Amino acid sequence: MASGSLVSFLNIPEDSHFSMQNLPYGVFRPxxxxxxxxxxxxxxxxxxxxxxxxxxxFHGPVLKGSDCFLQPSLNAFMAMGxxxxxxxxxxxxxxxxxxxxxxxxxxxxxxSALLPMSQVQLMLPAVIGDYTDxxxxxxxxxxxxxxxxGPESPLPPNWLHLPVAYHGRASSVVISGTDLHRPxxxxxxxxxxxxxxxxxxxxxxxxxMAMLVGPGNELGTSVSVDDAADHxxxxxxxxxxxxxxxxxxxxxxxxxxLGKSFGTTVSPWIVTLEALQPFTCEAPVQDPPPLPYLTxxxxxxxxxxxxxxLKPAGEDKSSVVCKSNFxxxxxxxxxxxxxxxxxxxxxxxxxxxxxxxxxxxxxxxxGSLLELSWDGKNPLKLGNNISRTxxxxxDEVILTACCQGDGYKVGFGTCSGKILPAIS
Amino acid sequence: MASGSLVSFLNIPEDSHFSMQNLPYGVFRPxxxxxxxxxxxxxxxxxxxxxxxxxxxFHGPVLKGSDCFLQPSLNAFMAMGxxxxxxxxxxxxxxxxxxxxxxxxxxxxxxSALLPMSQVQLMLPAVIGDYTDxxxxxxxxxxxxxxxxGPESPLPPNWLHLPVAYHGRASSVVISGTDLHRPxxxxxxxxxxxxxxxxxxxxxxxxxMAMLVGPGNELGTSVSVDDAADHxxxxxxxxxxxxxxxxxxxxxxxxxxLGKSFGTTVSPWIVTLEALQPFTCEAPVQDPPPLPYLTxxxxxxxxxxxxxxLKPAGEDKSSVVCKSNFxxxxxxxxxxxxxxxxxxxxxxxxxxxxxxxxxxxxxxxxGSLLELSWDGKNPLKLGNNISRTxxxxxDEVILTACCQGDGYKVGFGTCSGKILPAIS
Numbered sequence: 001m002a003s004g005s006l007v008s009f010l011n012i013p014e015d016s017h018f019s020m021q022n023l024p025y026g027v028f029r030p031x032x033x034x035x036x037x038x039x040x041x042x043x044x045x046x047x048x049x050x051x052x053x054x055x056x057x058f059h060g061p062v063l064k065g066s067d068c069f070l071q072p073s074l075n076a077f078m079a080m081g082x083x084x085x086x087x088x089x090x091x092x093x094x095x096x097x098x099x100x101x102x103x104x105x106x107x108x109x110x111x112s113a114l115l116p117m118s119q120v121q122l123m124l125p126a127v128i129g130d131y132t133d134x135x136x137x138x139x140x141x142x143x144x145x146x147x148x149x150g151p152e153s154p155l156p157p158n159w160l161h162l163p164v165a166y167h168g169r170a171s172s173v174v175i176s177g178t179d180l181h182r183p184x185x186x187x188x189x190x191x192x193x194x195x196x197x198x199x200x201x202x203x204x205x206x207x208x209m210a211m212l213v214g215p216g217n218e219l220g221t222s223v224s225v226d227d228a229a230d231h232x233x234x235x236x237x238x239x240x241x242x243x244x245x246x247x248x249x250x251x252x253x254x255x256x257x258l259g260k261s262f263g264t265t266v267s268p269w270i271v272t273l274e275a276l277q278p279f280t281c282e283a284p285v286q287d288p289p290p291l292p293y294l295t296x297x298x299x300x301x302x303x304x305x306x307x308x309x310l311k312p313a314g315e316d317k318s319s320v321v322c323k324s325n326f327x328x329x330x331x332x333x334x335x336x337x338x339x340x341x342x343x344x345x346x347x348x349x350x351x352x353x354x355x356x357x358x359x360x361x362x363x364x365x366x367g368s369l370l371e372l373s374w375d376g377k378n379p380l381k382l383g384n385n386i387s388r389t390x391x392x393x394x395d396e397v398i399l400t401a402c403c404q405g406d407g408y409k410v411g412f413g414t415c416s417g418k419i420l421p422a423i424s
Numbered sequence: 425m426a427s428g429s430l431v432s433f434l435n436i437p438e439d440s441h442f443s444m445q446n447l448p449y450g451v452f453r454p455x456x457x458x459x460x461x462x463x464x465x466x467x468x469x470x471x472x473x474x475x476x477x478x479x480x481x482f483h484g485p486v487l488k489g490s491d492c493f494l495q496p497s498l499n500a501f502m503a504m505g506x507x508x509x510x511x512x513x514x515x516x517x518x519x520x521x522x523x524x525x526x527x528x529x530x531x532x533x534x535x536s537a538l539l540p541m542s543q544v545q546l547m548l549p550a551v552i553g554d555y556t557d558x559x560x561x562x563x564x565x566x567x568x569x570x571x572x573x574g575p576e577s578p579l580p581p582n583w584l585h586l587p588v589a590y591h592g593r594a595s596s597v598v599i600s601g602t603d604l605h606r607p608x609x610x611x612x613x614x615x616x617x618x619x620x621x622x623x624x625x626x627x628x629x630x631x632x633m634a635m636l637v638g639p640g641n642e643l644g645t646s647v648s649v650d651d652a653a654d655h656x657x658x659x660x661x662x663x664x665x666x667x668x669x670x671x672x673x674x675x676x677x678x679x680x681x682l683g684k685s686f687g688t689t690v691s692p693w694i695v696t697l698e699a700l701q702p703f704t705c706e707a708p709v710q711d712p713p714p715l716p717y718l719t720x721x722x723x724x725x726x727x728x729x730x731x732x733x734l735k736p737a738g739e740d741k742s743s744v745v746c747k748s749n750f751x752x753x754x755x756x757x758x759x760x761x762x763x764x765x766x767x768x769x770x771x772x773x774x775x776x777x778x779x780x781x782x783x784x785x786x787x788x789x790x791g792s793l794l795e796l797s798w799d800g801k802n803p804l805k806l807g808n809n810i811s812r813t814x815x816x817x818x819d820e821v822i823l824t825a826c827c828q829g830d831g832y833k834v835g836f837g838t839c840s841g842k843i844l845p846a847i848s
Contacts, residue, residue, distance in 0.1 A: 130595050135678060156676050161619050162610050166678035167591035167685070171554050171770050172643055181644040183767035186586050186715065195585050197715050219596055219687065220605040220847060246767065252580050254559060254590035255679020258767040261591070263643065291610065291621050343607035343670065343682040344847070346595050423644060423768070 005097045006408075009104040010114075012043035017402055017411020019043075021278075023092055024234070024269035024412070025074055028120040036072040036123050039115075040092055041269050041413070046120050047092065051113035057095060057102060060087040073127045074212075074270070078233045079349035081215045085233070089274060122268035124175050125236075126212055126350035131168040131264070132340060133208075133240060133354040135159075136331040138284075140359035143371045148248065160288060163331035163339050165356075168240075169261035173352060176267050176415045180241065182393060182422040183262035187245035199422035200243035200259075202376070203391040207308050207367035207399055208238040209326055210354040211333050212270055219346040225296040228334035229273060231347065235302075235333075237267040237399045237415035238354050244370055244390070266352070267399070267415035275410050279303050279403040283332050293342055294335050303327045304412075306358060306401045308367070312386050313394025319382040324367050326401070328360040393421045429521045430832075433528040434538075436467035441826055441835025443467075445702075447516055448658070448693035448836070449498055452544040460496040460547050463539075464516055465693050465837070470544050471516065475537035481519060481526060484511040497551045498636075498694070502657045503773035505639045509657070513698060546692035548599050549660075550636055550774035555592040555688070556764060557632075557664060557778040559583075560755040562708075564783035567795045572672065584712060587755035587763050589780075592664075593685035597776060600691050600839045604665065606817060606846040607686035611669035623846035624667035624683075626800070627815040631732050631791035631823055632662040633750055634778040635757050636694055643770040649720040652758035653697060655771065659757075661691040661730075661823045661839035662778050668794055668814070690776070691823070691839035699834050703727050703827040707756050717766055718759050727751045728836075730782060730825045732791070736810050737818025743806040748791050750825070752784040817845045 006020045018024065018041040028039050028046055037050040052058060053069040062084045068077040077084060095103045103109055135141060138155070141164075145154025158164060174180070182203055188195040214233040217223050223231055240260060247259025283301040304326035311318035331339075336353060357367040366372045369390050373380055376389035391397065396418040402411035430444045442448065442465040452463050452470055461474040473493040476482060482493070486508045492501040501508060519527045527533055559565060562579070565588075569578025582588065598604070606627055612619040638657040641647050647655055664684060671683025707725040728750035735742035755763075760777060781791040790796045793814050797804055800813035815821065820842040826835035 130593060158610075158612075158619070158673055158676065162674065164674070164678055165681050167593055167681065169554055169591055169769060170594070171772050171775070174643070181768050184646075185767050186582075188582075194712070195582070195715070197717065219598070222608075222847075243767070249582055250586065250588070251677070251679075252582065253675070253679070254588055255675075255677070257589050257591065258763075258769065261769040262767040288618070291619070293621065339682075343609050343667070343686040344605050345593060345682065345685040348595050351595070423646075 005093060005099060007098045008042065008096045009098045010043050010045065010096065015409065016043050017409055017413050019408040019410065020093060020096060021405060021408050022271060022275050022410040023089060024271045024275065025125065026268045026270065027073055027123045027125045029123065030115055030120055032121060038069050038074050038077065041117065042096055044117055045114045046117050048113045048115060051109065052095065055109055058088065058091055060091060062087045073350070074125050075127050075350040078126065078212065078214045082230055085272060085274065122175060124173065125268060125270050128170045128173055128350055128352045129348045131170040131173055131352040132165050133168045133356060134331070134336050135164040135356040136329045136336065137356055137359045138330045139328065139361055140357040140367060140371065143359060143366065147370065147375045161290065163336045165340070166255045168264065172261055173264045173266060176265055176417065178265065179418045179420050180263040181420045183243050183246065183258065184422050185243065185246040185258050186249055188249045195249055200246055202244035203419060204242045204244050204369045205308065205391065205397045206240040206242055206357040207306060207322060207324060208240050208354045208357060209235050209401070210238040210266060210352050211235055213347045213349055213351040213353065216348040217341055217346055220344040222341045222344060223338055225294055225334050225338035228337040231337055232273055232333060234270040234272040235276070236270055237401055237412050239265040239397060239399055239415055239417060240354060241265065265415055265417040267412050269413050271410060271412055276302050276403070278405055279410065281327055284330055286330065294338060296334055299332060301327050301329065301332050304401050304403055306399070309398045310382065310388065311396040311398065312382060313392060315384065315386070318398060321372060321380055322365060322367055324358050324360045324365040326358060328358060329355055391419050393419055395419055429517060429523060431522045432466065432520045433522045434467050434469065434520065439833065440467050441833050441837050443832040443834065444517060444520060445829060445832050446695060446699050446834040447513060448695045448699065449549060450692045450694065451497055451547045451549045453547065454539055454544055456545060462493050462498050462501065465541065466520055468541055469538045470541050472537045472539060475533070476519065479533055482512065482515055484515060486511045497774070498549050499551050499774040502550065502636065502638045506654055509696060509698065546599060548597065549692060549694050552594045552597055552774055552776045553772045555594040555597055555776040556589050557592045557780060558587050558589040558755070558760050559780040560587050560753045560760065561780055561783045562754045563752065563785055564781040564791060564795065567783060567790065571794065571799045585714065587760045590679045592688065592778070596685055597688045597690060600689055600841065602689065603842045603844050604687040605844045607667050607670065607682065608846050609667065609670040609682050610673055612673045619673055624670055626668035627843060628666045628668050628793045629732065629815060629821045630664040630666055630781040631730060631746060631748060632664050632778045632781060633659050633825070634662040634690060634776050635659055637771045637773055637775040637777065640772040641765055641770055644768040646765045646768060647762055649718055649758050649762035652761040655761055656697055656757060658694040658696040659700070660694055661825055661836050663689040663821060663823055663839055663841060664778060665689065689839055689841040691836050693837050695834060695836055700726050700827070702829055703834065705751055708754055710754065718762060720758055723756060725751050725753065725756050728825050728827055730823070733822045734806065734812065735820040735822065736806060737816060739808065739810070742822060745796060745804055746789060746791055748782050748784045748789040750782060752782060753779055815843050817843055819843055
């Protein structure tokens with residue numbers, strides 16, 4: 001049960017993802033005509049941070065006079081780093097608390113600053129300069145290795161030494177709720193010498209989470225693994241849609257390209273590392289021990305239960321197809337960020353770093369249909385005589401994540417997307 | 425010999441890359457305190473397009489009243505497409521011609537709008553949303569295949585069917601003249617079971633050219649190969665620096681990452697397709713014939729002679745180490761762009777699409793030290809008892825490209841960068 005300053009004057013349903021302990025950041029338009037602005041999710045409302053800033057309610061030493069909440073994205077706030085994040089969280093928590101009159105007793109300010117979430121348009125929370133995708137679940141890596149290359153040594157030789165990653169496509173990152181067309185492309189049917197062309201017949205989701213970078217680093221400098229958390233603003237859910245047939249044909253020798261770049265869906269609310277603090281846990285044991293630049297003073301991760309539901313075309317109900325957990329990942333987010341910069345590569349505020357598909361050890365925790373249906377060999381039964389090997393036209397895929405605290409939740413909401421037929 | 429309206433009132437040296445036939449676009453600051461603005465290279469000068477726009481000299485139907493030349497990047501102008509590009513070129517050519525008094529006889533305007541190139545600061549010409557790198561030289565692909573995987577089937581099975589590509593890192597694209605630190609990272613010495621850590625010992629250049637996208641396409645739509653040229657603003661030189669030892673260890677199975685993302689250097693002047701028109705030629709025969717979406721009404725490329733020089737640390741003179749030509753590339757830029765969008769991936773104005781290393785058939789036309797020294801086995805002699813297998817600290821690498829017309833040149837200037845020691 002929440003207590004003290006963590007009780008709000010707003011009625012927050014007990015099963016809400018957006019408790020006083022959460023306060024995730026996003027960007028929204030109150031109406032389609034209005035400018036995008038930063039907000040915080042609280043219960044069933046969005047708190048308009050631009051309205052609070054205009055009312056002069058951010059008067060701490062770091063944020064006083066800042067225009068970071070008058071921007072159409074969170075990049076400026078992300079760039080300010082932990083002192084600004086800590087101060088903003090304190091101010092917002094206080095303004096929403098039952099003991100504080102400034103917002104509680106100001107009906108006019110409430111009207112302009114507290115908007116029903118169902119009525120606003122949620123948008124991409126940041127301008128994403130670059131999007132990188134890691135490959136940090138050992139279970140996913142081994143499943144893919146067995147499916148694509150056979151059971152002998154399914155883990156690539158480098159995998160236990162470094163968090164493998166590739167550069168993704170930033171332009172096609174979309175916000176939850178955006179419909180995507182099935183991609184077309186080249187694929188080579190099994191046993192055929194030459195490729196054909198057409199809509200992907202193996203369209204898949206990938207259950208991922210992704211961090212958004214806070215302060216960046218200059219080109220030519222590196223961020224140490226112990227400093228890395230200061231450069232991470234928070235986490236979102238991410239569905240890295242994948243066309244397995246296009247990917248299988250194109251990816252040698254330079255990696256995934258058109259099999260991924262037709263769309264990547266992220267959830268709108270960025271849950272901060274501060275809100276996730278109560279849910280830290282030990283990371284998996286890393287054997288062999290990583291090189292010194294990947295070895296921090298501690299090696300902790302987050303216990304975040306994850307779920308994927310599939311709502312088949314024409315059905316009212318969705319079926320849960322995967323239950324996994326963020327803690328299954330082998331490499332921590334701090335190790336991912338430190339590795340990304342060890343060559344001097346510059347990260348910028350708002351950059352998106354995906355975890356890779358989050359598969360766990362049990363078959364029901366596999367984070368993609370490729371794994372769940374074992375490349376189509378074992379169709380998934382979804383009830384109502386419906387089964388799936390891969391995503392069909394009209395299917396909606398819904399990812400969700402929620403940490404259960406003592407009487408409160410810290411959740412990510414949902415990350416959803418529907419697949420439309422290929423354009424001919 | 426240039427004639428008619430193609431004679432300028434300015435004295436343009438005959439060996440200048442920046443003739444009246446060229447007029448490449450860039451972005452510059454007149455002084456470090458001033459805002460970046462678009463310009464055109466002409467002889468030894470930069471023509472400030474913001475000054476011409478403020479003077480009301482763009483009064484054609486497309487550009488009249490536009491603020492595209494008052495922006496700090498060329499993205500807005502790029503987005504306007506061919507009608508704007510054609511009109512701007514006509515206006516600029518006329519204003520610079522010996523027959524036109526508007527600029528010729530206005531000493532005050534000349535003083536503000538014509539600045540010695542040696543005195544301005546050249547900058548990245550566009551905000552690059554995404555950077556993609558292709559792999560379109562058959563010679564380079566085969567050389568890499570033999571070096572990395574042996575002489576059996578050096579061409580991957582997909583290579584003759586599609587222009588292979590990967591997503592690169594946009595944040596670390598830098599303008600010519602920017603020094604870069606040697607990257608550090610993991611690499612595994614030959615025959616060792618586990619990796620070590622340290623500065624790259626196999627730092628390389630890659631001779632490339634890159635297109636900058638003009639009008640983009642919406643997510644979910646594709647650009648046909650016959651329309652692709654309308655989406656290409658122009659070309660620059662590009663050095664895709666590569667740390668071969670880091671790359672070799674990390675790149676399986678998801679492609680190049682930290683072996684590339686420490687820096688990519690581009691030349692400042694974008695030569696438009698209109699300026700390159702006189703230098704078109706037949707593209708290489710493609711066998712097997714590509715799929716219909718890659719088959720245009722014609723299949724033409726550009727005859728652009730290329731050169732790489734290396735100036736060793738402490739030496740006054742550079743040595744030419746490679747002579748190649750853009751026409752050696754197997755896949756055309758139109759095919760690259762059409763392929764990139766066939767899955768619905770959206771391109772945005774200013775996106776950078778690299779060609780991949782431009783190696784030709786002769787050993788002296790190989791576009792990287794990996795190939796020129798055959799992975800270090802055949803050191804290159806540079807005179808003065810200096811030899812190189814890979815790039816050493818203090819070395820400067822200078823790319824250049826120039827088309828020879830009838831009495832004039834259409835050149836790209838240079839794309840240069842010096843390697844500084846690794847930061848410890």
